[in-house]
Structures are given as C-alpha cells and as structure tokens.
Amino acid sequence: MACMSPSPAYRPDPRFQALGEAFADRVEPANFPQTLLRFRNDRAAATVGLETLSEDEWLRCFGRFEPLPENQSFPLAMRYHGHQFRVYNPDLGDGRGFLFAQVREAGSNRLLDLATKGSGQTPWSRAGDGRLTLKGGVREILAASFLEALGTPTSRAFSLVETGEALVRGDEPSPTRSAVLTRLSHSHIRFGTFQRLAYFDRRDLMLQLVDHVVETYFPGLADQADRPAALMQAVVEASARMLSRWMTSGFVHGVLNTDNMVVTGESFDYGPWRFLPRNDPNFVAAYFDHSGLYSFGRQPEAVFWNLQQLAGCLTLVTDQAALLNALNSFSDLYRAALRDAMLDRLGVKRRDVEAEVDLVNAAFRALADGGEALRWEPFFFDWFGGAASEARALRGPRAALYGREAFVDLRRRLAAFEPDRPERLAHVVFERDDPEELIIDEVEALWSPIAEADDWGPLYAKLARIDAARQAYDLGLS
Structure with missing residues (x-):
C-alpha cells in the first residue's frame, strides 16, 4: 500500500528499475523498533511534491519505507565496485542503503533519487549491521546544508528518523543511537557502477548503462554517434565543476574513492568530511588517511585519478583516443570552473580571463598569507561583493590583517571588478561581524546537547542560520 495519495506536484518516474536484476538487488527495509522524526527538509520536499505529507505519512514513507504511489514497488540495493584508497574492491555495493524512489523536480524536470543510508542489511553489507548512527545522520545534514549554502553541487539531506536501536561502533562511544537518513540527489550511479561491469567484461551491460545514463541525465547527448565518449566528456565537465566548488568552499571530502563519485557531479555520502579552519593544503578529513591521499590540496589529483578509472572502463565500448x-x-x-567558483564566492562579475586569473591567484595568495590568523570562511564573508565590501572588511574584526601586502594586492585587483548583485549585501547576515562556519569543534558542540539531554534546539538554530546564509549569498546550485 502506498504511503500517501498523489498530489499535482508529485511526478514519479522510476527509471532505474528498468535496467533489471543485473544492476541491483531487491531488498527489504529493516523493521525498526521506533520511528521518531528528527528532521524533514520541507524546502526540498516542495520541489518534488512531498511537502504536504503529514508526520504520520512522512514516517510511513521515510521510516517504514512504504512505497510511494506509482513509484518503485520495492527498494533496490545498487551493485557497484570501486577503488578504496586506490585498492580495488569487488565486494562493494549498497551495504546499508537502497534506492527508494525516483521523482521529477519541479521547474527543472531533473530526475531525482530518494535513497537511504542506515535502512538495514543487504546482500552487500559484508557482515555489517546496515545501520547508521544518529550522529552520522546529523553530520550529513550539516555537511549537505552548508555545501548547498556555498553553492556546491550536493545531495540534500531529506529526512532523518531516529530508529530506537543501540549500535556498537569501534571508533566512537558505544552503544550509540541509531537513525535512518533519506537523501535527495540527482543520481546514485557511481563510477564504481561502471567498474563492476568492466570487471566482469560485460560489454552488453556497459552499453545498456551508457544509454540509460545519457537518456536519463544527459539527454542532449542522445544523438551523439559515440555516446560513451560524449558521456565521458560530460562527466569530466561535471566533476571539474564540483571540484572547483569544493576548493573554494574549503571542503575536504575525506574519502574520495571511486564509489563515492557519481556521474552527475554531486557531492554525496558524507563520512569523515571537514571544512578547512584555515588555508592548509595538507589538511585531511579522515583520521585513517595517514598518507594524506585525500588531503585538501590533493583533491584535484584524486578526482582526475578517478576519472581515469572511469575512462578505463569505457574502453570496453568505445575508442581509447576519444x-x-x-x-x-x-x-x-x-581552471575555468575554479575561476567561476572564486568569482561567485567573492560576489563579483566576470571580466576578461587574464584579469580573472590574476584575481583568483591573488585571493589564494591572500588566504595563504593570512596563515593561522585568518580562517577560511571569514575571508570570503568579509570580501563578498568585492570593493563594495571594502569598508565593511576594514572595520571588521580582521581589519589588521587586511593591511598586509598580499591583501593590498587583492584589494587593488578587486577594485577592477564590479560587484555582482550588490543588493545581496543588504541582507541582515552581512550586519554581523562573523559568518556561519562549520569547523569540527562546532559540529561536536552541536552534537553534545543531543547526546546528553536530547536537546535539538542548537542544531535547528544552526540550520536556520545556515539557511539564512544560503539566502544571503544566493549562489544557487544550477
């Protein structure tokens, strides 16, 4: 039985299931002891016609996973392989999640996935319990919300339901509370989805997957004579854009394995992520990344390496030269995407390429020159709007820093750029001395009242402030 009645804005389109049993396994959601709603993203829900659900309907959909009407009749655990820290692992797949439904987004008509994390065991759980800690769910909500506010392509945390189980984890205090997260994302087709088919030398299935991805996510490429090569080009472009936004957001993904990159170029599946407190190319997010393979400054290398693995898979169905x-x-x-991203973060209009390159280089030099005294996010907050914000920056708490030579050079270059939509500076957010940040100490501080007193007020207040920043910057995700 469906968990709700259809509404005019709700447009189901369950396309992935048509690929068949070679791509996913039918699974059942866990039967949780309780379903206690902790977070629902009504703004995201409104884009797919689900914001009108009552709390009971919401819990039936995203706590018990009763099927959405005219959508998938059962959950699908997706199959994939992947390189994990560049070691190939053929034993991956959705081990604690599944694709629950697919819906069309209002306005853009994009196909979006509703998929889970912590929804129970699957054939790919590898002896794991298939569960998610409540703290892990809270961390994903925060990461996705802040990245969205900074204009970074990302999945959105859609729902978090506490599930009433005590989980044991070796790397954090146990037992700990459990939850199931639902995320809304443009795609969950990973680079590793292609790797699995190459591993089994399934040219027929590779062609089927290429056609599915092109027709579903890149329909403008449908008439290309060489669809695999055209798809590869589209994925390279999407990945470059996503990377550029990470690098201007000071975001460190932490686990840039090939199963954690999707063909549509969105960040997703947030584990040991971090935002830079200060400029530091060697900063790592994962405590187990001893070599710094996925450090902040090595993320371009990591993304390119992953793209090379995808290209290697596609040699099964097209010419290597293309x-x-x-x-x-x-x-x-x-480089072009990084220029665009930096200009967006500085809130200035485009100019000629040479001037843009000089400005981007000056901004990174200034961040480096600020050293321990300059946090990452306050730099962009102070100079948002370029020269239109100079007076605000020079009377703010970091004014002493901005007299240094590197900042004098930055200010000179910014003066040659017009502010982009300067009316944004009238937002109340810019009346503050400091911006919203999301460094790890604050994440822990937000979790403590939940763990100690079941007090969710500080988290909800933080999410409201992040949303205010999103509205103030108005960077968008398109």
Missing part, C-alpha cells in the same frame, strides 16, 4: 581527449580537457575545464 576518451583520452575527454580526460585531457580536465585541466582546462577545472
């Missing part, structure tokens, strides 16, 4: 052409475009695409 794939190399796509890979060789990555550097230029990334």
Whole structure:
C-alpha cells in the first residue's frame, strides 16, 4: 500500500528499475523498533511534491519505507565496485542503503533519487549491521546544508528518523543511537557502477548503462554517434565543476574513492568530511588517511585519478583516443570552473580571463598569507561583493590583517571588478561581524546537547542560520 495519495506536484518516474536484476538487488527495509522524526527538509520536499505529507505519512514513507504511489514497488540495493584508497574492491555495493524512489523536480524536470543510508542489511553489507548512527545522520545534514549554502553541487539531506536501536561502533562511544537518513540527489550511479561491469567484461551491460545514463541525465547527448565518449566528456565537465566548488568552499571530502563519485557531479555520502579552519593544503578529513591521499590540496589529483578509472572502463565500448581527449580537457575545464567558483564566492562579475586569473591567484595568495590568523570562511564573508565590501572588511574584526601586502594586492585587483548583485549585501547576515562556519569543534558542540539531554534546539538554530546564509549569498546550485 502506498504511503500517501498523489498530489499535482508529485511526478514519479522510476527509471532505474528498468535496467533489471543485473544492476541491483531487491531488498527489504529493516523493521525498526521506533520511528521518531528528527528532521524533514520541507524546502526540498516542495520541489518534488512531498511537502504536504503529514508526520504520520512522512514516517510511513521515510521510516517504514512504504512505497510511494506509482513509484518503485520495492527498494533496490545498487551493485557497484570501486577503488578504496586506490585498492580495488569487488565486494562493494549498497551495504546499508537502497534506492527508494525516483521523482521529477519541479521547474527543472531533473530526475531525482530518494535513497537511504542506515535502512538495514543487504546482500552487500559484508557482515555489517546496515545501520547508521544518529550522529552520522546529523553530520550529513550539516555537511549537505552548508555545501548547498556555498553553492556546491550536493545531495540534500531529506529526512532523518531516529530508529530506537543501540549500535556498537569501534571508533566512537558505544552503544550509540541509531537513525535512518533519506537523501535527495540527482543520481546514485557511481563510477564504481561502471567498474563492476568492466570487471566482469560485460560489454552488453556497459552499453545498456551508457544509454540509460545519457537518456536519463544527459539527454542532449542522445544523438551523439559515440555516446560513451560524449558521456565521458560530460562527466569530466561535471566533476571539474564540483571540484572547483569544493576548493573554494574549503571542503575536504575525506574519502574520495571511486564509489563515492557519481556521474552527475554531486557531492554525496558524507563520512569523515571537514571544512578547512584555515588555508592548509595538507589538511585531511579522515583520521585513517595517514598518507594524506585525500588531503585538501590533493583533491584535484584524486578526482582526475578517478576519472581515469572511469575512462578505463569505457574502453570496453568505445575508442581509447576519444576518451583520452575527454580526460585531457580536465585541466582546462577545472581552471575555468575554479575561476567561476572564486568569482561567485567573492560576489563579483566576470571580466576578461587574464584579469580573472590574476584575481583568483591573488585571493589564494591572500588566504595563504593570512596563515593561522585568518580562517577560511571569514575571508570570503568579509570580501563578498568585492570593493563594495571594502569598508565593511576594514572595520571588521580582521581589519589588521587586511593591511598586509598580499591583501593590498587583492584589494587593488578587486577594485577592477564590479560587484555582482550588490543588493545581496543588504541582507541582515552581512550586519554581523562573523559568518556561519562549520569547523569540527562546532559540529561536536552541536552534537553534545543531543547526546546528553536530547536537546535539538542548537542544531535547528544552526540550520536556520545556515539557511539564512544560503539566502544571503544566493549562489544557487544550477
């Protein structure tokens, strides 16, 4: 029985299931002892016609996973392989999640996935319990919300339901509370989805997957004679854009394995993520990343390496030269995307390429010059709007820093750029001395009242402030 009645804005379109049993396994959601709603993203729900659900309906959909009407009739645990810290692992797959439904987004008509984390065991659980800690769910809500506010392509945390089980984890205090998260994302088709088919030398299935991805996510490429090469080019472009936004947001993903990158170029599946407290290319998010493979400054290298693995898979169905052409475009695409991202974060209009490159280089020099005294996010907050914010920056708490030579150079270059939509500076957010940040100490501080007193007030207040920042910056995700 469906968990709700259809509404005019709700448009189901369950396409992935048509790929068949070679791509996913039918699974059952866990039967949780309780379903206690802790978070629902009504703004995201409104984009897919689900914001009108009552709390009972919501819990039936996203706590018990009763099927949405005219959608998938059962959950699907997706199959994939992947390189984990560059070691190939053929034993992956959705081990504690599944694809629950697919819906069309209002306005854009994009196909979006509703998928889970912590929904129970699957054939790919590898002796794991298939569960998610409540703290892990809270961390994902925060990461996705803040990245969205900074204009970074990301999945959105859609729902968090506490499930009433005591979980034992070796790397955090146990037993700890459990939850099931639902995320809304453009796609969950990973680079590792292609890797699995290459591993089994399934040319037929690779062609089927390429056609599915092109027709579903890149329909403008449907008439291309060489669909695999065209798809590779599109994925390179999407990945370069996502990377550029990470690098201007000071975001460190932490686990940039090939199963954690999707073809549509969105961040998702937030584990040991961090935001930079200060400029530091060697900063790592995962305590187990002893070599710094996925450090902040090495993320461009990691993304390109993953793209190379995807291209290697596609040699099964197209000419290697065309794939190399796509890979060789990555550097230029990334540099162009980084310019766009930096100008967006500084809130200034485009100019000629040479001036833009000089400004981007000056901004990174200033961040480096600020050293321990300058936090990452306050720098962009102070200079948002460029020269239009100079007076605000020079009377703020970091004014002494901005007299240094690197900042004098930055200010000179910013003066040559017009502010983009300067009316944004009238937002109440810019009346404050400091911006919203999301460094790890604050994340822990937000979790403590939940763990100690079941007090969710500080978390909800933080999410409200992040949303205010999103509205103030108005960077968008398109």
